[in-house]
Amino acid sequence: MAQKFRNILEDFQKNDHDFLWISRAINFIKAYNQSRPHISPNKLKKIVAKNSQLYDMVKEVFEDKGFWAAKQQISEILEEIGYAYDLAVVRWLGLFLIKMLRKSLSGLYINESMLKVIASEMGNSPVIFVPTHRSYCDFILMAFVCFKYNIHIPCVAAGMDFLSMKLMNKVLRNSKAFFMRRKFVDDHVYRSVFQEYIKAMISYEESPIEFFIEGTRSRTGKSLSPKFGFLSMVVEAYLTGDIPDLTIVPINISYDRILEEQLFAYELLGIPKPKESTKGFFKALKVLDENYGNILINFGDAFSIRSFLDNQINFRYRNQENETNKIKQIAFKITEMQQSLQIYSCFNVLALVLYDHIIRTHSHALALHEAVRSVNELLFLFDLFCGTVFVEGDLETSIKQSIIIHGSLVYLSSENVIILKKPKFKRHLNQSENQEGCYLSDEIIEEGVPIVMLQIYVNPTLTLFIRSSIILTVFECLSKEIEVTIDLLYENYQYICDLFKHEFVLTSSNFQEYYDSLLKLASLGILELHEGTIKIKNYNNVYIFLINLLKPFIISANEFCKFLLEEDITQKTQLQVVKEVQDKISFKIISGYIEEYYCLSLDLLSNIYNALSEMKIIIRNKQKNMLFTNAELLNDLNCYLCCLLKGRKMPYNFFKNSYLYNSIGKSKL
Amino acid sequence: MPKEVPSSKTISKCDHNDNSKDVPDKRYDSDRSFKLPSVKIQKPFSAIPKKRTDVIKWNGWGYNDSKFVVKDGIICFTGKRYPIGELELPYFTEWAKKLLNVDPFKICLPCEIPFDDFFPKTIINEDFLCEIMNLKIEHSVDGFERLTRSHGQTLHDIYSLRRNMGSIHRIPDIVLWPCSHEDVMHIIALADKYNVVIIPYGGGTSVSGAVSCPESETRTICSLDTSQMNNILWLDKKNLLVCCQTGLVGQDLESFLQERGFTCGHEPDSYEFSTVGGWVATRASGMKKNVYGNIEDLLVNVKLVTPKGVLSKEGLYPRQSTGPDLNHIVLGSEGTLGVITEVILKIRPVAPIKKYGSIVFPYFDAGVACMREVARQRCQPASIRLMDNEQFQFGQSLRPKNSSYWSSFTENFKKAYLKHIKGFDLNLICVATLLFEGEKDQVEQQETLIYKIARDCGGIPAGENNGERGYMLTFVIAYIRDLGLDFNIVAESFETSVPWDRTLTVCRNVKYIVGKKCKEFGIKYFLISHRVTQTYDCGSCVYFYFAFNWEGLSDPVATYGEIESAAREEILRCGGSLSHHHGIGKLRARWYPKQVSQLGANLYSATKKYLDPNNIFACQNLLPLKSNL
């Protein structure tokens, strides 16, 4: 596995070659080379501005103000969106980057052979890079890698937050970033202009195009549910016949240590982040003096939209519903591929070990030799679950090395014990302003931040284990003694999958995946499958490990339900509800009812909120702008979760609760 | 294009009120019959004799004396019929080497004319043949005569003849040469009586498999060769009409008319060999349709001999509102409903001025935008065609060394427009060729307007010379495939018509799909190129050329077929039609019902059942075989 990757920093060992390298003559590989001359970024904007269809689309908005007002606004929006390109800026950026990377990374690994295949097949259709989004570094790294391999640096969709950063926005724009407002569905003019711009870019541009399907950086280390907006605009260009095909390249960028880890931990707890500013950015650069270990960029198999859609879409008789469905499928396929491209670092495994240790013993310290032993055990599990762990050389050395890299979170005491660090927390004076979460006490923050940070490194591994974890958790209260049928277990498994659909992006809760997980558990000796029934054979260490993984999530969900049962939410907004649930949980933590700090994560709570609305447990009445709950379903879920948490056996006919009943009815259709 | 075509100078302006008698008499009354008994029938000069193979190839395209050959590693064109004749083509040789990896020293000669015992055994209905002989209708059961009427000009046809003779199983059993409408009526009556299959055969230039024999046919198959039905029946200068038999070959009709100051103006690229009957039967389209119209616009009246009788309208009316126009049942019937024996076509006085032109565009899309605008303003010249860069380059390569007339496009272009050449990338540019016909001031007006539109779209006029060469090459290009087949290259063309807003999509996507498929099949060297050959109010006709080096493939024709099918599916999906002018035949039958709706297909089928209840016109064109559905 490891030999698939090449550390490209090795090519930059000598400082004095840097300048030569960035100033080299480059004959860029074009991603899409149609029989048209190259079009400058400005020309591209002009083409869009001249588009008469665009004008027709927006003209009602300008009813009385007329043609020129519309033109004016269109061109203003285009100026805001449009990317520019200055090779000099890119070259200087390259120089700066190579110096930074050399200083703060041990290695920048690329699966080079795949990238070369992708590059060699470029030219016939637009190429879309879709990397995971865990850090701002994602942009810059992708540009750097393309520059290194003589591929045109990608046009990349950037969020508006960069626009407020003075110098930075220029640099980004000149290295082909285009800017995209958030949530603009209702802004008719903006949406139309943006759509046309993207369409024109897709069909005229010769560079690859890059966007983040997660929409924003994932603060949790887990994939976010894919967003469909940008993807559907891109696919639209294919469906309208502007381009013959689209090549999609899912990419996973795995970080040993995420630059923004601490920031994310605070954000997850709802403590506001400083606004992005260039000054802040340079301050952040100081952070780069630390060592960030390795970054691995794993390019996945490129796939063609044309082949994916095959003949299922008719260009002439468009079918909205069908297309929307297909776009969802594509989006989930990309996420799924990104997940399977994940390469785990030694620290991900160590984080799991520490997490498990903390849940079992409530101690924040673990002896190194024990940690090494557990990591070793877990590696076997990773193997079985097809997770790739990037470990070079001796395990103990690697673990020690990763402890050093993650000095912000853990340290090795003189007694060779790994200890979780508490952060130095200074509350900003104006904290209560624009705070998304509830007020948290200093103690909770100090205890919580390291746990949440740790969870950020545990989370990526959940993709591997979560299905098994759900199975065992559900099984535990279905029956401890008697056998359970595969189908009954599946129904219950689906119920919980629905609940955590957004949390774990369970792209498919289909039977095959479920069954595969059962087989894995069987091969671990935990389960026994016999003629359509299942029995637990062995409550071993792995069993407990797997059960523990789901715990904070179940607790949060349960607390959420309890909150809904107790409180009247009719007049509240989603944000308020989430905030109040968090408040409730923090209270229970203080009073010792709950020990899992990750339950406080706002991200987790909003995911639950969204799942509950999709399960029709929370219902929004749009006309009255009020929230309601479905009492029957809510009660069912609450009881169910209580049982799961207490490991109590459920009354038998309970599984036939009304939600399950409905969803089973649906799945049988 | 034969050199003998009279140039505009030699043609005297025709007199519209000419009553002279050198032509078959014009008609005084509007008698509804096609032929007045008193009129002396004129037999025009016939470029192609009854024994076709004396003049044209039995296993390829065109005249025997005209072909591409390789001499000392250099490709040349033989004969004096075409302007590039007897010249060495070194650039073309290089082009073929580079693009298609052709090794000019590695020739694989085609099959020889087979011996008599090679030909498939005849199935003869003796009673039928006996009656035919009694009627003194010429016939033959000679193997070679039968073979030469067993095919058209598809890749499959020519490949079989040149390289895979063993695959030829079913050919006609008898060849018949009727001389008149009456002969045909007798033949059809007998065929119906004895259940003998009739396949009308005109010029044999079909590119849809239309004239080939269905393999499964167990009845006697007669090839009804119309070549001896090539008389002009009358010429009506007052109404500008000509009446002729349908075996008349395009170039013969044209020379006959031009000698008298008229033209039919219908010039499909195959008009040297294709027949009037073939045009009607396939709904052919001519290069100059903008001025003269397509065959359906030219056709005033037609006679179709069916087993149930003769279908024909009354009179010489310019237009009628008399229910559905039954001409349109005949047009495009592809030999499945009956034999077209006589037609009345519109003619025009020969235009005094004929002038070529060309425009160079920085890239293809700009050219299409110009074509679209020209169509919007309805100011098309007689012909306007837009080649893509591949075809431009290819056209460039087809020039001999050191010849001023032939000097390269770029040289011509540079000379004229040195100042503008900046910004034009030779690997992206594409060229439109123009042909103007009309009165002097008319042509001038048209030129001004078109060059203005062109400039607005980023194009620059590139001279007459380049335009003329473009049209001339059209006729030569058809000869290349035969040479290719000797060097492991298969080539074929296909076409479609498509609304304006889908034109570029069709071009782009077909290129893409073909490239993708080639890759799938491991084809390394291929050429896919397109041109927009016609413009209409609401769309265009796009013509594709596709060729590849079949090295390493066991069945190149089958592979070709799969790729063309994929391209066709893509065309249909993008909103292009099944065919603009090549027709359905057997090749495209499987898509026919979908194109015209199942009800439409049933309607056609019912018509066929009524007109031909015993299915003696069993060539199986249009409707797909059940087994293929």
Ligand SMILES: Cc1cc2nc3c(=O)[nH]c(=O)nc-3n(C[C@H](O)[C@H](O)[C@H](O)COP(=O)(O)OP(=O)(O)OC[C@H]3O[C@@H](n4cnc5c(N)ncnc54)[C@H](O)[C@@H]3O)c2cc1C
């Ligand atoms: C190099 C080349 C260039 C071409 N260029 C053009 C072009 O520019 N435009 C265009 O439209 N086509 C073109 N074609 C296609 C072809 O020439 C036309 O389809 C032409 O109309 C066929 O005429 P034909 O006399 O050769 O008919 P054939 O090939 O002999 O027959 C074609 C079909 O018509 C039927 N048929 C022929 N005569 C009669 C009749 N008297 N009564 C009833 N049925 C009959 C036959 O049974 C058959 O089904 C081209 C073909 C080639 C090879």
